[in-house]
Amino acid sequence: MTSASLSTTQRLVIAIAVLASFVTFLDGTVATVALPAISEELGGGLTTQQWVVDAYLITLSALILLAGSVSDAYGRVFVMRIGLIGFGIASVVVGIAFDPVMLIIARAAQGAAGALLVPSSLALITATMRGEIQARGIGVWTAFTTSAQLVGPLLGGLFVDYLSWRFVFLINVLPIAVTLVLLARLQLPEHPKGARVDWLGGILCAAGLGGIVFALIEQPNLGWSAPGIWIPAVLGILLFGLFLGRQSTENSMMPLSLFRIRNFGWGNLATLFVYAALSLNGFVIGVYLQQGAGLGATAAGLASLPMTILMILISSRAGAWAGRLGARLFMTLGPLIMALGALLLLTVSADFDYWWQVLPAMIVMGLGLSLTVAPLTTAILGAIDERRSGIASAINNAVSRVAGLLVVAMLSTIVGGALDLDGFHSAAWVTAALFAVGGVVSWIGIRRPAPEADPETPRPI
Template structure:
């Protein structure tokens, strides 16, 4: 098996670090939520908005960012995103009240939207075939580990410093990646630079309206004018956004969904990542507020998943490159569904070793089987010239899934994240995972091998060569 070239290794390092800060900041907040709401106030609503304000801008602008990445060049877009993300992180850490924190988190998400599609697009632009699958396996291992190790790092900062330092964790990787970007020399030829800015605004406002209604309706009720106006208005804007995509040069090329693996892979992504977001949020908060663990202990709870991801995800990526992604994308979510059901063992007499650890181990195995093959199947099915927007669509689907499930948290857990709510969330997680596995089995197919140009074993000399 061919090893990576120096250029490919540099691209992987840049892509990993760029996505690392985005995914880390999306999950590091989970164990900081109880401390954050204690200091700033607002209870579960502040906790939901601390997560969803980030996800709203990240998920709604990621399509626009993918289009901008293809139009103006991935390296330039990534550099701008890194600098903006660092500035927004400082603003979050200094927030004096919930409103400023929520606004700063939204700006952070907007900057993060510039990073994820451009990072994966770099990999798909430089590598194809089995090498690409291996590279995506490495990217997946470390970026998913960032999501999983985030609660541990966040817990350490909360317990020994302050929740505010949680949002400064990414300063170092941002600085390192800016240095690596300066060394990366790619001949990127920008495409036609017309970008659908209005479409991006419609998507952002539509998602914002729907999410506001979902989060606030338990407090104001569906009959509230504010809920009706924002919810219905947001849904209408999303419909207008989709209708607009039938024009030439759309922000969301609907033609991508005519590619089988892309369409079915994104359908599976919707359910799998909704389950991942729900599970991560609930475990991070319940283990502190319900089971009485410290923030660091709650963060350590998911460490087995991180270890297994680092060990197994690159191997799953290589195996998917050889045998096709279908079996991995079907089996992985089913294994994670079983892991979620194991969390029903959690009782008032809490015991991490017997009630949570088995679920974390099984969950880590299932996640390792799933993520790299899923990403490789989706992005490997799309031509390199549209890799930026393809990556953006897939990441937008994943973030929207998390956004909506967190917005519906109060409905899922019955208004309070007590033991009964924790069990309800585990059941919903298992159901979402199972649906993702079934969709993968039904829809995903093994990609056709890339043709290899045959060489003439005995070429005829060209007289012009002398």
Template sequence: MASFAPLQRLVIAIAVLASFVTFLDGTVVNVALPAISRELGGGITTQQWVVDAYLITLSALILLAGTVSDAYGRVLVMRIGLIAFGVASLAVAAAPDPLVLIIARALQGAAGALLVPSSLALITATMRADVQSRAIGVWTAFTTAAQLVGPLLGGLFVDFLSWRFVFLINVIPIAVNLVLLSRLKLPEHPSGRRVDWWSGALCALGLGAVVFALIEQPLRGWGSPVIWVPGTVGVVLFGAFLWRQKSSTSPLLPMSLFRVRDFAWGNLATLFVYAALSLNGFVIGVYLQQGAGLPATAAGLASLPMTILMILVSSRAGAWAGRFGPRLFMTAGPLIMAVGAVMLLFVSEDFDYWWQVLPAMIVMGLGLSLTVAPLTAAILGAIDEAHSGIASAVNNAVARVAGLLVVAMISTIVGGTLNLAGFHSAAVVTAALLVLGGVVSWIGIRRNPAEEADAADR
């Protein structure tokens, strides 16, 4: 970050650390799920809830938190979020049973929702033009890295300490960030903007009820009132949330953004691609331990090739997308990833990581590296700078909701048990989602918005 001024470097460091802990905790848990299930019980249903309790509150409240950040001050909201996240992490680590663990995970997600939009808002409030773009690029790189290295860190803690220590990884970066925040002297001017609490409640309750129905449905069936009643109520409440966004004077989700072609289609592609990534991350982390018998660290290392390729290729893909437009890369990247997902069908009872999993991870990593930076550039580049913060928050919310819904449906996807047949079913669904992401990008994303603007001027 040598090209940034000292204040800008401090802001970027704070923003990266705040978001890093949030995204890390979303993926670090995957390799800990078998250990959690062995100690606390509950099987695949508990495993789903451990992941989705966090994603429900994070996804549902991230847009509300953006408004709260504007209304009450970004530094204050971030400080509250960091402290709350730390306390919730301690509660997760000390949980004596699945219920307490799930409640604490939901509180973690709520605290995490305060961190992501306020961190981006700090960047957009203190930087402009190309400096802001580069800062967002740094932020995106580190948050993506957090999602990819999470399984490896989780595996090390599970194998050499305990699954409980997985949730204490964040204590040190949280403490460091609180110190950095105390050094950040920014003139805060809370906007006094009205916070639409009702919309936040409708979104959270709607998503929560739908996810409850999806997770519990394999156990009870759609005919059970315990399933169809909350499922129906959840759909109605979420529909009311969307309707309220059209009439609200201070919407959490400005529907006008979706009239911008690249933003709308880019978020639809995000929905499919990140659903596939969440599904793949869950089944890889769990099956390689429960099915293939690998230790947690080895299961975490399975996705390391994707991280390495992201580091080596992602920045170049961003530069190529700036030159040739994002459409080609947003199409080719998911399709290459789909090939990698299909290659996981070679996994057999006679398990061999080097021949059955590693090649698939390399191909998926290459596709992911070609996808992430162009996808981010297409979505944020389609929206003017004044709305870049909310545009990024919306895209993050879409990615989290994608993961939330697909994890809720895992029991249905794998047939109730994550055995070899279930693993193969998940690989097929992952590939199908990625193909949809590539097709949507090809249909919806313009080849190069800059070229089209130049052509219009001529």
């Protein structure tokens, strides 16, 4: 993207959108490598570690769709400013937390504030750019937010080893302050639509996911027969069912009719499996390499660096290849290659050696991920008319986070109660299976749309 093709306002919008979303995506992964240090200082073991991740994902996942409506109703710049301030305050509270409860509540507040940032940042891009410039702007946004997720473990490791796990969260204050300054310079007239905000739908979604996740995380401690487990589980399922029941109209937060569009529906199903596998792998690698293999936090963060490098080198090319050959091939091969990489983690033994047991798996998974991400995004958003790209992106974003939310909640069941070597191997098998299902789903469902076809004409799935 050349600077001459963008106005000063458009360059400023991209910078603001990237920075605002960067902290949200970064915090989704940066905490993983800090989990052993957090539980060592505050206590709580694996359950606390799960809640540190899932408290953030519950509110982020449940409210990100609602936040799109709030942005339309009250103005994107105003909503983004509120989200930035809220995220900054919550980050400080996380950084000074003195017990697990305070930390978990503050993480939930971070997720709620972060939900205001992602849709409003994308909306700023779509509101100020059109055509090829808009596509490139979204491409820059996607590249930086994906990088944030991949470099998070390394950044977290450096802070844990050389400062404190608390600085992992306090560092957010700096980019937030910069973004607020840039936002003040943005002279962008806004005309809030006064759109109806489905507050009840947002509450149902958050409460439903919260009940389900609470039951999944706490059931290893109490058992499914305990009223404190099965009652929240049943209520969570009922409330989430009520939320889905409210989404049958075109003006809802998550129009279910979009899922009748073949590539959108099947693409989001593939997203569910692929991102569940990525979340499980990221959590297990970040924690086991420290607690099981005895590596420092920085070394554990560096473990995933090959994936980042391969994403930088290959991802944009994969997007171009998918444009010529279609997304189906890459959305099938990519997850299957990642499944092979996950199986290579079965070579990890008590006599640990990163270079021969982990690095090959990271390289193979990085190659598969690089072939998957851009074609997946292209297939899903390319199936939807650009006028509805905002809600389509928000739905796909929510699906990926719900996938991570649920798989982390089920972690204790997956690893057999403890993240020891046997638990690590169990997680590798499940990760490989999830990746493989994602590839099979893509092969079955994804099609290359005909050039003359109306991209928003529902096709049978």
